Amino acid sequence: MIRFILVRFLQTVLAxxxxxxxxxxxxRLSGDPALMMMTSGSMEEDLVRIRQQLGLxxxxxxQYGIYLKGLVTGNLGESFRxxxxxxxxxxxxxxxxxxxxxxxxxxxxxxxxxxGVLAATKRDTIFDNGVKMLAxxxxxxxxxxxxxxxxxxxxxxxxxxxxxGTDSPKHYVLPVAVLTFYxxxxxxxIIRSSMLDVLDSEYIKLARIKGVPEKLVIxxxxxxxxxxxxxxxxxLILAGLIAGVVVIEYVFTMPGLGSLSLEGMALRDFPVVQxxxxxxxxxxxxxxFLVEVLYAVIDPQIRYQYT
Amino acid sequence: MSKxxxxxxxxxxxxxxxxxxxxxxxxxxxxxxxxxxxxxVGESGCGKTVTGMSIMRLLPEPGGKIVGxxxxxxxxxxxxxxxxxxxxxxxxxxxxxxxxxxxSLNPVYTIGxxxxxxxxxxxxxxxEKMITNEVVSSLRLxxxxxxxxxxxxxxxxxxxxxxQRVVGAIAMCCKPSLLIAxxxxxxxxxxxxxxxxxxFKDIQAKTDVAIIFITHDFGVIADMCHxxxxxxxxKIVESASTSEIFKKPQHPYTRALxxxxxxxxxxxxxxxxxxxxxxxxxxxxxxxxxxxxxSDSLEICSKEEPPEKNIGNNHTVxxxxxx
Numbered sequence: 319m320i321r322f323i324l325v326r327f328l329q330t331v332l333a334x335x336x337x338x339x340x341x342x343x344x345x346r347l348s349g350d351p352a353l354m355m356m357t358s359g360s361m362e363e364d365l366v367r368i369r370q371q372l373g374l375x376x377x378x379x380x381q382y383g384i385y386l387k388g389l390v391t392g393n394l395g396e397s398f399r400x401x402x403x404x405x406x407x408x409x410x411x412x413x414x415x416x417x418x419x420x421x422x423x424x425x426x427x428x429x430x431x432x433x434g435v436l437a438a439t440k441r442d443t444i445f446d447n448g449v450k451m452l453a454x455x456x457x458x459x460x461x462x463x464x465x466x467x468x469x470x471x472x473x474x475x476x477x478x479x480x481x482x483g484t485d486s487p488k489h490y491v492l493p494v495a496v497l498t499f500y501x502x503x504x505x506x507x508i509i510r511s512s513m514l515d516v517l518d519s520e521y522i523k524l525a526r527i528k529g530v531p532e533k534l535v536i537x538x539x540x541x542x543x544x545x546x547x548x549x550x551x552x553x554l555i556l557a558g559l560i561a562g563v564v565v566i567e568y569v570f571t572m573p574g575l576g577s578l579s580l581e582g583m584a585l586r587d588f589p590v591v592q593x594x595x596x597x598x599x600x601x602x603x604x605x606x607f608l609v610e611v612l613y614a615v616i617d618p619q620i621r622y623q624y625t
Numbered sequence: 626m627s628k629x630x631x632x633x634x635x636x637x638x639x640x641x642x643x644x645x646x647x648x649x650x651x652x653x654x655x656x657x658x659x660x661x662x663x664x665x666v667g668e669s670g671c672g673k674t675v676t677g678m679s680i681m682r683l684l685p686e687p688g689g690k691i692v693g694x695x696x697x698x699x700x701x702x703x704x705x706x707x708x709x710x711x712x713x714x715x716x717x718x719x720x721x722x723x724x725x726x727x728x729s730l731n732p733v734y735t736i737g738x739x740x741x742x743x744x745x746x747x748x749x750x751x752x753e754k755m756i757t758n759e760v761v762s763s764l765r766l767x768x769x770x771x772x773x774x775x776x777x778x779x780x781x782x783x784x785x786x787x788x789q790r791v792v793g794a795i796a797m798c799c800k801p802s803l804l805i806a807x808x809x810x811x812x813x814x815x816x817x818x819x820x821x822x823x824x825f826k827d828i829q830a831k832t833d834v835a836i837i838f839i840t841h842d843f844g845v846i847a848d849m850c851h852x853x854x855x856x857x858x859x860k861i862v863e864s865a866s867t868s869e870i871f872k873k874p875q876h877p878y879t880r881a882l883x884x885x886x887x888x889x890x891x892x893x894x895x896x897x898x899x900x901x902x903x904x905x906x907x908x909x910x911x912x913x914x915x916x917x918x919x920s921d922s923l924e925i926c927s928k929e930e931p932p933e934k935n936i937g938n939n940h941t942v943x944x945x946x947x948x
Binding site: 442519520521523524525526527528529530531539542543616617618619622 | 725747
């Protein structure tokens with residue numbers, strides 16, 4: 319098990335190095351930011367000066383060196399737009415994104431687990447059909463629309479929860495609820511179908527033959543096997559959530575990584591895009607690493623591949 | 626005569642589906658004594674497995690339901706027990722071995738855990754050491770080499786034959802008085818199959834367990850069983866001691882089944898097979914169920930169901946031809 323974790327950890331670090339390099343190259347392929355900063359009255363000298371200021375006149379390899387050195391010291395450069403350090407911009411946006419992502423992730427996973435498992439055990443009953451309806455609704459209604467609707471109902475009409483901002487936990491209730499409702503159906507359906515597969519298996523029959531109480535059959539014998547498939551999806555969902563849910567951020571005016579990267583891209587603000595992509599890809603890599611470790615915890619066969 | 630462990634009388638099990646009622650088991654009666662092996666033989670879909678699952682009271686829900694009859698195990702009427710009481714009997718007084726050893730063990734728990742779970746549930750053993758001892762002795766009973774190390778293994782680390790022995794150990798760990806083996810050797814290759822059958826004869830000699838051996842293979846019946854019940858389309862059409870069945874099969878279906886077994890001492894160009902398909906259990910014919918496939922049916926066969934006749938020696942047959 320330790321060996322497995324170690325191997326996976328090293329792979330993660332290597333992948334991260336790859337990502338760092340790739341981000342540097344990709345951003346540089348997308349055009350000259352100095353040109354973007356020109357106005358109609360700008361002169362040729364201005365262009366040269368700005369390029370100099372931003373360090374864009376140096377050879378690529380030197381730029382890469384500066385970029386790597388910056389990363390090690392926590393310096394992600396300065397935004398071309400307002401000259402603020404990128405690290406600062408990210409540290410303002412990241413907590414919002416994380417709070418939003420993690421709380422809606424946890425909420426949706428708990429609900430998906432309960433509803434998915436129960437729907438599978440009560441297959442084709444009113445309960446199961448109700449859950450199915452809920453899933454269809456969640457998937458059919460776009461999140462921005464649901465967002466506006468809950469603001470109309472809970473902020474404007476009843477005035478229970480604030481419509482925008484990030485000042486208190488209360489501000490997070492509506493966006494988290496909307497996000498949860500949005501991601502719930504997919505993962506719930508995967509858990510349900512995975513659970514149905516497992517409940518149909520011979521070892522579940524054997525557990526019942528042994529006289530195992532039905533509760534244990536479901537939550538001990540079946541669930542652990544049924545979790546392997548949804549785990550991958552859960553990891554992807556969490557990564558997606560951290561990457562930013564631009565629509566929700568805009569609807570509820572809570573600037574997070576989504577808004578930050580969107581603005582950065584629109585203005586070709588290299589350092590900002592670089593920084594955001596870096597944070598996001600590290601998050602994805604860390605999540606993948608955790609998912610792999612969880613796989614090994616759940617499934618002994620994976621664990622034993624490395625002994 | 627040793628005592629009767631299980632008695633099934635007029636068992637009827639149906640599946641209620643949207644398309645209609647499937648009478649999977651339709652009035653089946655048999656009994657098994659201590660130290661005795663009863664073979665239930667028949668083709669796929671004849672109701673063998675449903676009979677076994679009915680005794681365990683583990684029919685697929687919703688839909689599967691026992692609609693009539695009595696099942697008495699060691700004097701207890703199983704159909705009158707509450708769910709909870711039945712659970713205490715399952716895996717303890719009666720247990721079952723399933724067909725496919727590759728899939729009948731839970732892949733994420735160790736062998737030791739899976740056997741210990743049964744022991745813990747059904748035997749009042751205070752201390753973990755005693756539980757482990759029980760687990761090890763059940764593995765020994767199944768002649769599993771070095772049981773202590775095997776405890777910590779996961780199913781994927783074992784071969785099919787070894788897994789089927791572990792399944793046997795789970796079934797035997799609480800010393801049941803009845804074991805239902807549902808085609809336990811079908812998924813094993815021929816040499817392992819022979820070993821497994823020898824093993825069960827040995828276990829029966831040691832523990833006096835009564836065994837119901839469900840199979841479609843008359844060869845296995847000859848090796849393993851004392852008595853045989855031949856099932857066709859939800860009914861037992863003939864039942865007798867194994868030697869009697871092989872010497873004097875009365876029902877045309879039994880004869881056809883025995884003829885279908887490939888033999889080394891005969892040179893056949895083609896294997897014998899029974900023409901046609903068994904009737905749909907949803908729309909059963911009014912007369913004998915085998916009538917359409919029978920080579921020497923009478924006029925009455927398609928109109929009235931043949932009654933069960935005892936022709937002596939505990940040999941019963943349901944066929945109009947038999948007088």
